[in-house]
Amino acid sequence: MAEAQLAGDAPARAAEPETPATRELTYLEAISEALREEMRRDETVLCIGEDIGAFGGAFKVTDGFYEEFGAGRVIDAPLAENAIIGTAVGAAIEGLRPVCEMQFADFISCGFDQLVNVAAKLHYRQGVAVPIVVRLPSGGGFSGGPFHSQNPEAWFLQAPGLKVVAPATPADAKGLLVSAIRDPNPVCFLEHKGLYRTVRGEVPEGEHTVPLGKARVAREGSELTVIAYGSSVHLALRAAEELGADIEVIDLRSLCPLDADAVLASVRKTSKVLVAHEATRSCGVGAEVAALIAAEAFEHLDAPVRRLTAPDVPIPFSPPLEREVLPQLDDMKEACDELLRY
Amino acid sequence: MKAANGTLATGPARARGDEDASADTGSHLTRSDRANLLRYMAMMRFAEERALVLYRQGKVPGSFYDGRGQEAIPVGSAYALGPRDRTCILHRDLGAHFVRGVTPERYLANYMGRSGGVTGGKDGNMHFGDPRLGSVGMVSMLPDMALVATGMALAFKLRGEPRVALTYFGEGATANGQWHEAMNFAGIHRLPVVFILENNRFAYSTPNELEFAVDPVERARTYGFPGVAVDGNDVEAVFERTREAVERARSGGGPTLIECHTMRMHGHGAHDDMSYVPAELLEEWERRDPIERYKARLVQDFGFEPAEVEEILGEVRAYVDECAERALASPMPPPEAALEGVFAREWEPLGDGHAPWSRWREAA
Known part of the structure; x- marks a missing residue:
């Protein structure tokens, strides 16, 4: 029946313009839209998290959802992150598509066991797919302090069986969240809080997916590649504009699977690489990308691979301390400039 | 307290041992059901005995864990389930896997890391569940x-x-x-879930006195659902309490916590000599062995001939022996299988479990 309907629609579709209509949304609105449209499209999709119901979530991502979808699909969970992830695992095994909200990414520590030991390993051990999404409002820059500012992506990358994405733009936030919901695996969806209301961009209306595991060339250039994701993409783009330099910016979008082809293609083109992220340095994504480049593109390099990251310290509270720790625009410009002049 | 059925609720501060030792099972079990209960308990006992031999022969990598003396709990409880019900079965509960349709062959092959094991060598010992039989396998982190x-x-x-x-x-x-998180969540939403608590007296070497100040079955009331204690070495009592809890859950009455009092008759694992367990405690519980008790009861109360009981046991033993031979013939997995299956390509529903209770056969 679905096929017949599609066939019937074909002539009308052919007449439509190829580029879908877009309009400007904030990063937060794009996440909210992805979730709402998936819940309308597929009645097995539900949300579970703390204060996401009548209150609409700490950041209002699910504002109005409770009224539209009801308490059965917008589940206000008790303050128990393992219960959120663990019950989502059980519900997913039984055919639902739960989207879990951690109120802050930091709180995944309280649900970590269910995520890395149960959800991540079930398919490998027993062939049981666990289609859950864990939304993780992450990142600092607003004096959230050590427990409301972390970028915990590297924790997940050591747990085989989890996919990890970190969109930088509203369009990717929508497309990656839709893809994450439809993926049959557990997906950690890192949404940077600093981008929620500060970043606006054109977002396709209606059906819009971005494949997991595909990076994006955010800016073309030939002299230096900045490999970034999340908030650092915006820092890199601004630095490139302000420096007026021929810098290529690769937005990884997906940290697992990592788009090695896109990384290596850009390195071979520019021969100089800066890897930038807000998360701490040691054993982070930057280390992994640098190791990949060293192994696969060593002979294309004209300079050492450099990293711009937070140092290995917790995120402090006081504004001057936090600014010292989190990479700033000037840090990005300086790091790019050094490599350009190398 | 939200308990719909007051008879299931635990009364005030029940003394340990004051259990419903001989529940009235009325008409819920037929003669063939009773033969099945014995059959599955014996299958668990014989299969675990065989696995222990294989372990001692060096054919089982890692360690070995069994549920000797606890057979009545998994068998009696799983026997109350319908085909579309679902299970998460733990490491002392092999009998529940057998009731739901796993064969001793696949259990033994799993212990030996063979390709014919339930997990194909991906996971060992009792860390398995057969998705085709409605079961999601345990992880080591409890609960x-x-x-x-x-x-x-x-x-x-x-x-x-x-x-x-x-x-x-x-x-x-x-x-x-996480136990609290589960009880609390199940209580809030009155979910159709049955929690079987096996109190076998020791968490590895730690005795009950160092585990809790209040018997956990009493906590059920504080989560808003009934807790009931039962003699875990009485298979029909376990069946009956579970049957009531399952029917209550199925009809919208919410969760039940069933505490089955029993004794772990072997060490935590085969590497554990149990030096911390007083010998008299083991002797006391040996006299309450669930299989020996049920054999006697079948003859005394349910009209089985002793020879008939022995014949059932002989059949089960022969079947387990055959299964062991087949498990030993199962090849080791190809090494490259270690790299496969990290990610799923698609979601698939779990299959249904076997439901040998006569009620389900009649329904079918």
């Missing part, structure tokens, strides 16, 4: 599966399906915070 079972029950309730999730844990697991 994680209580939350997974609660989540399956959430799906049943949201879809309005008359289905039940059943899971097991030891009394040791009740000390962990």
Whole structure:
């Protein structure tokens, strides 16, 4: 029946313009839209998290959802992150598509066991797919302090069986969240809080997916590649504009699977690489990308691979301390400039 | 307290040992059901004995864990389930796997890391569940599966399906915070989940006195659902309490916590000499062996001939022996299989479990 309907629609579709209509949304609105449209499209999709119901979530991502979808699909969970992830695992095994909200990414520590030991390993051990999404409002820059500012992506990358994405733009936030919901695996969806209301961009209306595991060339250039994701993409783009330099910016979008082809293609083109992220340095994504480049593109390099990251310290509270720790625009410009002049 | 059926609720501060030792099973079990209960308990006992021999022969990598003396709990409880019900089965509960349709061959092959094991060598010992039989296998972190079972029950309730999730844990697991999270969540939403608590007196070497100040079955009331204690070495009593809990859950009455009092008759694992367990405690519980008790009861109360009972046991032993031979013939997995299956390509539904209770056969 679905096929017949599609066939019937074909002539009308052919007449439509190829580029879908877009309009400007904030990063937060794009996440909210992805979730709402998936819940309308597929009645097995539900949300579970703390204060996401009548209150609409700490950041209002699910504002109005409770009224539209009801308490059965917008589940206000008790303050128990393992219960959120663990019950989502059980519900997913039984055919639902739960989207879990951690109120802050930091709180995944309280649900970590269910995520890395149960959800991540079930398919490998027993062939049981666990289609859950864990939304993780992450990142600092607003004096959230050590427990409301972390970028915990590297924790997940050591747990085989989890996919990890970190969109930088509203369009990717929508497309990656839709893809994450439809993926049959557990997906950690890192949404940077600093981008929620500060970043606006054109977002396709209606059906819009971005494949997991595909990076994006955010800016073309030939002299230096900045490999970034999340908030650092915006820092890199601004630095490139302000420096007026021929810098290529690769937005990884997906940290697992990592788009090695896109990384290596850009390195071979520019021969100089800066890897930038807000998360701490040691054993982070930057280390992994640098190791990949060293192994696969060593002979294309004209300079050492450099990293711009937070140092290995917790995120402090006081504004001057936090600014010292989190990479700033000037840090990005300086790091790019050094490599350009190398 | 929300308990719909007051008879299931635990009364005030019940003394340990004051259990419903001989529940009235009335007409719920037929003669052939009773033969089945013996059959599955014996299958668990013989298969574990065989696995222990294989372990001592060096054919089982890692260690060996069994549920000797606890056979009545998994068998009696799983026997009450319908085909579309779901299970998360723990490491002392092999009999529940057998009731739901796993064969001793696949159990023994799993212990030996063979390709014919339930996990094909990906995971060992009792860390398995057969998705084709409606089972999600345990992890070592206890009691994680209580939350997974609660989540399956959430799906049943949201879809309005008359289905039940059943899971097991030891009394040791009740000390962990996730146990509280599961009980609390199940109580809030009155989910169709049955929690089987096996109190076998020790968490590895730690005795009950160092595990909790209040018997965990009493906590059930504080989560808003009934807790009931039962003699875990009486297979029909376990069946009956579970049957009531499953029917209550299926009809919208919410969760039940069933504490089965028993004794772990072997060490935590085969490497554990149990030097911390007083010999008299083991002697006392040896006299309450669930299989010996049930054999006697079948003859005394249910009109079985002693020869008939022995014939059942002989058949089961021969079957387990055949299964062991087939398991030994199963090849080791190809090494490259280690790199496969990290990610799923698509979601697939779990299959249904076997439901040998005569009620389900009649329904079918």
